Amino acid sequence: MRVLLAVLLLSFALPLAAQEPRLEDPALEARARDLQREIRCVVCQNESIDSSQAGIARDLRELVRERLAAGDSDEEVREFLVERYGDYVLFRPPMRSDTWVLWFGPAIVLLIGAAGIALAVARRRKQGATAPDVLKPEEDARLARLLAEEAGGKERRS
Amino acid sequence: MKRLLFILPLLIFAIGAAFLYWGLNPERDPAAIPSVLIDEPAPQFELPPIEASATPGLSTADLANGQITVVNIFASWCLPCRAEHPLLVDLAEQRDVRLVGINYKDKPEDALAWLEELGNPYEAIGADENGRAGIEWGISGVPETFILDREGTIRYRHVGPIHAVELDDVILPILERLQ
Numbered sequence: 383m384r385v386l387l388a389v390l391l392l393s394f395a396l397p398l399a400a401q402e403p404r405l406e407d408p409a410l411e412a413r414a415r416d417l418q419r420e421i422r423c424v425v426c427q428n429e430s431i432d433s434s435q436a437g438i439a440r441d442l443r444e445l446v447r448e449r450l451a452a453g454d455s456d457e458e459v460r461e462f463l464v465e466r467y468g469d470y471v472l473f474r475p476p477m478r479s480d481t482w483v484l485w486f487g488p489a490i491v492l493l494i495g496a497a498g499i500a501l502a503v504a505r506r507r508k509q510g511a512t513a514p515d516v517l518k519p520e521e522d523a524r525l526a527r528l529l530a531e532e533a534g535g536k537e538r539r540s
Numbered sequence: 541m542k543r544l545l546f547i548l549p550l551l552i553f554a555i556g557a558a559f560l561y562w563g564l565n566p567e568r569d570p571a572a573i574p575s576v577l578i579d580e581p582a583p584q585f586e587l588p589p590i591e592a593s594a595t596p597g598l599s600t601a602d603l604a605n606g607q608i609t610v611v612n613i614f615a616s617w618c619l620p621c622r623a624e625h626p627l628l629v630d631l632a633e634q635r636d637v638r639l640v641g642i643n644y645k646d647k648p649e650d651a652l653a654w655l656e657e658l659g660n661p662y663e664a665i666g667a668d669e670n671g672r673a674g675i676e677w678g679i680s681g682v683p684e685t686f687i688l689d690r691e692g693t694i695r696y697r698h699v700g701p702i703h704a705v706e707l708d709d710v711i712l713p714i715l716e717r718l719q
Contacts, residue, residue, distance in 0.1 A: 425680050425681055427571060427573075437645070437671075438674075438679075438680060438681065441670075441674075445672075445675060464576070465576070466576070466577075466583070466676060466677075466678040467576065468574060468575070468576035468678075470573050470574070
């Protein structure tokens with residue numbers, strides 16, 4: 383029974399053993415992993431090639447490792463992939479004049495909203511400052527009349 | 541000025557609504573990836589023939605020889621490839637067009653058995669056993685089909701199997717335009 387359990391547990395470790403070859407240099411391997419996390423898998427589109435099980439993702443991982451081992455910089459590897467798959471493979475889009483809307487659009491919308499709120503608050507505050515604290519004489523008179531009526535009504539009811 | 545401020549929310553709503561309406565367009569495929577290879581020369585690759593096959597291999601140099609070329613990337617393990625295969629056979633037989641293939645990540649014996657069974661419409665087939673040529677072509681899977689003009693410039697990319705309707709409505713018009 384104990385042997386069976388051990389075999390069962392070991393079988394869970396099999397996928398780990400089946401993993402693809404890593405680069406020997408740990409620093410290079412770390413760079414490869416970082417890069418792979420930034421590169422979109424073109425089949426399973428919201429996954430990075432680092433986490434995807436698709437065949438093409440495995441091929442691209444191999445390619446990234448190969449290029450780094452051959453001495454490519456991170457930027458060169460990215461360029462290599464963009465030349466073939468377009469900006470689409472990058473999870474972090476490049477900063478260019480045609481991507482400014484993407485990068486700054488949300489901030490601009492936020493600024494417009496903030497400006498709107500600031501304007502509204504300022505206007506309300508200004509109105510609050512100019513609005514009279516004291517009632518006009520006719521308003522005073524009306525209030526007194528209403529209160530008197532109220533008091534009278536109560537007396538009558540009781 | 542004040543009127544403008546009143547119109548602003550309406551304007552923002554209109555822009556948002558237009559964007560959402562565009563998103564609902566049934567023609568739009570959110571998973572479609574625009575190819576960067578359109579109007580670019582064919583990528584550099586050189587592939588040997590399938591082992592023990594009489595069909596020659598394929599390299600970049602074969603693609604700029606003054607003929608319009610259809611490059612089809614296929615594999616024997618790919619079911620959609622099987623589905624589109626009869627159309628490719630017809631295309632190669634009936635139209636004045638050169639069809640070449642890239643056999644993607646396949647075992648030579650499987651590929652040959654597949655061609656034996658379904659017919660071989662390809663003038664040349666490059667065996668891309670490790671899938672590197674596929675990466676050069678920027679493919680995301682098989683099948684994919686590219687149309688190249690006489691100078692070897694990529695003019696069209698089709699992802700996935702070609703359906704009869706797409707052949708008539710898209711592929712053939714492009715081939716005619718390039719003629």
